[in-house]
Amino acid sequence: MGNWWRTKAGQWGSKGILAAVLATGVLQLPAVTAEAAGTSMDQIRVGLFLDLGSTYKSTTPVVTLSSGQSWSAGVSASSGAPALVSFGANETAKFSVDGFRVKVLSTSDAKTAADAYKKLNATADKPVIFAASTGAGTVYQVYTGMYASLQAANDAAARTAKTAAGQLNGQTPVVTGGNHLSAGTYASEAEAAAAAQQIQAAGADAFVAVQPGGDGGGRYAVWVGEAADASGLAAVRSAVSAKLPAATLSEVDASQPALIIRSDAGSSPGSTAAVKHIVVSGTNAKGWITSSGDQLKVAERSGRTYRGGMEISMVNGQLALVNELPFEQYLYAVVGGEVPSSWPEESLKAQAVAARSYAAFQISSSNNKFKVADVVDTTLSQVYNGVASEAPSVIGAVDATEGEVLLQNGNVVEAVFSSNAGGASADPTEVWNSGGAAFGTVESKEDVAAQNGAKTWYHVLLSNGITGYVREDNVKELGTATAAGLAKVTVTAKNTNVRPLPLIQSNVEPAAQMNPGDTAVVLEQVKESGTYDWVRGPYTSAELVATLKGKTSTAAPSTISTLEVTKRGPSGRAIQIKANGQILDVKYPDMFRSALNGLPSTLFDIVPTGSYTVLSANGTTTKVSGTSDTSVISASGTSSIAGKGTIVMNGDSKARRIEAGEAFLFVGRGNGHGLGLSQWGAKGMADAGYGYQDILKHYYQNVTIVKE
Template sequence: MGKAIRTKKWSRRLKVLAAALLTVGCLQVPAYAANENGSLIRVAMFANLGSTYKSTTPLITLESSGSWGLEVGGTNVTLPSGQVRFSADGFRVKVLETADFKTAAAAAKLLQATADKPLLYTVSFNGKTLYQLYTGNYGTAALAGQAVTRVQKTAAAQLAGQVPIVVGSERLAAGTYGSLQEAEAAQANLLTAGFTAYSVLQLNGSGQGYTVWVGEAATAAELSTLKQLIEEKVTGISLSPVDDSAGLIIREDAGLSMDTPKTAPHYMIAGKDAKVMIHGSGNGIKVVERSQRTYRGDMEVSIVNGDLALVNVVPLEQYLYSVVGAEVYSSWPAEALKVQAVAARSYALQQGERFKIANVVDTTLSQAYNGISSENDKVSSAVDATAGEVIKSNGKIIEAVFSSNAGGQTAHPSEVWNGGAGIFTNVDSRGDMSAQAGLHTWYHVLMSSGVSGYIREDNVKELTTKTAAGLSKATVTAQNTNVRPIPLIQSNVEPVAKINPGTEVVVMAKVAQSNDYAWVRGPFTSAQLVKTLQGKTTSAVPSSISTLEVTKRGPSGRALEVTANGQPLTVKYGDTYRSALGGLPSTLFDIAGTGSYTVLGADGKKVSKTGSQGASVLSASGQSTSSSNALVVMSGDRQARAVTQGQNFMFLGQGNGHGLGLSQWGAKGMADEGYDYQAILKHYYQNATIVKE
């Protein structure tokens, strides 16, 4: 309950805001205009769009060090530099109200580590400074009710007998006013009478004005009771339900620092179809909740499906400065950067209004978009050099999909979407191998314990001794050298072993570090694969997997069918195997069961063997020698591997991504060979033309 506390400086800012909002044409803020910078694109950052896209946040914090402004109903007003916060009105939990900032801040800190995110406001009541702590908002009153129990338990030490309660957005309107000062005077009368009241900037209608809203009831019954109490205590007041009226509830945020009060303007967006545009400047607008990134253009804050939505409205060409810089390396040849620019522009324009409130989103569901931090002069030059150029077929801009690396051969649509050929078909992509340039070599080694793994070349010292089969031996150069499960350092994966100098290992193979072109994943146990397959196949998943193999491949060699224990694991699209099998980089892979191997007999027949136990090697003298800790098998091309007692599965593959359309690394490789960007685009997008719109 109470009226927002404001310093003299902030009070002056609000008075300027009030005057400007009611004077059309006053304090105009220069927005990025489409006629000056080309067409605009709408990029969703936060939004609840159901199955189409869902990325939500209870709070949006925008920041600018330069001039920026808030647009309401076509009128612009300059905002002070610094931060402005937005939240959505709705069901919340009011945790506590206290005059002691440290108590409120301590409770907020405890809640920050939970799912019940805190919001801390500063308010005044009868001349005292109070701090109000809330959590939420929540989609329903029931969810808020469940949060009460959690919040009470988490912040129990700070509550001092106060009981968290559910509050909502049921409010009463107490008149309309021509200025913020008039609204605040009416608000003060209600606060003095002991009722929670807010000054609100109206968003409905063509003209702007202020109103005062009273209460934060969770139900209509609570609101009815509140109305009776107000009418009994405040004479001559006229009250009406707020209903779906759109407005900006003006509050003051005290939660920017948990050490000392540090206030900022906070707007709670309320009502159906409420929407606010924030115009940026040349310095850009920082979005704190989006990894502190700064973006060109303007920001639109609204309520969609009960949640905050944030859309960046930015000139298309400036959007591409960031996209191209995020999608490929700025050090790549200029022609490869131009390829990405034209493909990204075509993809963006072809999307239309796919995301309802936006054309694209800022993740790789559309294209990677990280704001100004991804920009680079070389990238911007490539975008400018191809300004307006798009890829067309049959007079229409194509959806110019692309992936990181096609693994030497791009995918046929039937391997990804079950579609036919045309613009997209499988073509040679030998330039993909450029992804391996300069990477470390890794040694695939077998230890005396029977455990095998990988050690990076700069930690290995090869010995002059060899095994009877001619395999090299090696040791390591440092104490506690990690032996990795795959030829890649993974900070979140424990090494399979640690060895020291003097410990000898057998070198079974030397391989390139896992990269976008060639990779290794695993080993996966049967239980791990059964778990990751659940819900991703249209067929039953076995309770245990003893054999796993690719039984059908598409034109480029990508997996179209994988069988477990001889039964197909069917999926809707071939590309689904990537997620179904534990997040594989691509579907261009082979599967090796670590506990099995195949022997080609003298009669030409193949016999499958399982496990290392009981295996023996027949020497030239006819003597049979049984294996001990591990069995090493060698193929005709002298590639060796260890056979384990238990069955796990390794995936050896090529490429990164769906493989359809443009291969980014392939384009880089072709550019290195001297091809220009148009020739590269026409190679990856068949039967297409490059047109300047």
């Protein structure tokens, strides 16, 4: 689209190479030496589910695992993690940790359990149904949770009593926990299961637990009760002793790791859906799951399959799932998840080195951001979607650069990257108010590669005053024009959608529809909104006030009548914005993206659609508002045109409609923070014949590429 709409367009991409001369690393994290990185790059730990509060939060009470090959579960110990429970190829099992839950009800009626499950599943108290054999039949036990604290579990018990009131039949939901009694050890799982069944028949909860044995195998025990605290455990002992006076009960040492083996009836008790449900028990216990095929599927992560093993533990009272695998194999999925595998080999190699450096920095830095994990599987670290993202071309690029990282002054560079720099990479001061000597604004003209093959869209004005965009393959030019010289078009198919933005958004209603024979005036032609060029909005004052809430240190105006970029950084990115003359004081400049309704980048101009100042050829300005008569303003004068609102036109015959009322249109370039490697820029440079080292040294200044 034309630069006329970008009042600061001349600053974008015009600075050339501008290195930031700052001594600290990006975000001012501690330096990571090459030696430190080299000792840490054999394995990597990726957090899939983890509750770290504001740092990272992705939780689930249960994870469902399977593998195409035989697989097993054990608990981590100083001597390793011998298999304690084995599973066949394609067998599914569920896993959780031994914490606070709510036992909502027990019933021998499968329908009652299923009805309770259905009601609870519609709430935040997610249910699970355990099936226990009593000899006389099966009892279905409906639980919810887990919960991070005893108080949270008590609150949940009160909620579930109301939710499942129709299925309780006089029962009261009770809080359970990780305190157990042992009724003895047995030579086999079958013997332990038979003993547990006898205790269940007497009306007490009992289940098989397996602990590591001294011979590297498992030692089976029957555990009784699941109390939330010591007083609850004493009550369990008293009740069981009264019914089974011959039973010998001892308190289980909570520090000893074990796997509790239960039966999970799924959402359809009584069906064939029952699977083993393994509960990891013990203070600081870590369950360890591996497959002979070295691949495990996680149902709760969209059914993705991952290389390596899975560790299950409890962090902050919630289940934590960490995927541990060889570092280089992790990169197979990361590179394939970050960029298309069809891209040129040299761009894939550049991405591999950048991703390796970024991960190595996180592994070796002392901030321990993700506690039990080195990285997480989202863009907080790098996109990691498992083996589905792998491809031969990606694996080849990772293998060809094996061990290579970016160094500066002997330290590993935190080699951040983004999708598209929009023609100029960002300076650190435009992103996080901090910087590093490896980063600075450089020209990134090859970012335009993102537009190759993109459709052209016609920005049109309909006879009823509505404006929108129609894609080129649906447009037929009529060869006629308005008095102001604007072309007229029609469409080639019935019910052609006129889109509010120049892209197809399936979840957004079209602005209008056209049929063959309907005519519209062409205001301008633009490329499809993508990662290079984009348009967002127009957003009303109310929409922007809502999205700004909580993102500025002082309250934003209750109504926004003016919004303008008042200061830009070296690459042209917005670093200061005023609303009604008041500075919007966000924590760091890149936060403007989320504060202004999720903009792709901060390399933008703001076009107020309620009013506009037009500069004429002789230097005079004219203030045009949406309440003005319908007209076209050009350097040569004013011409009338049918329709509502005001049309502002420049000397290049590009026009824009001004709506009545205040609203704000954002027109920009780029996608992401823009710091470091531009992925589309790397693709464009590779297309032009540049090698991966040339690409990396363009986007990261004063660096060397070293094989560790």
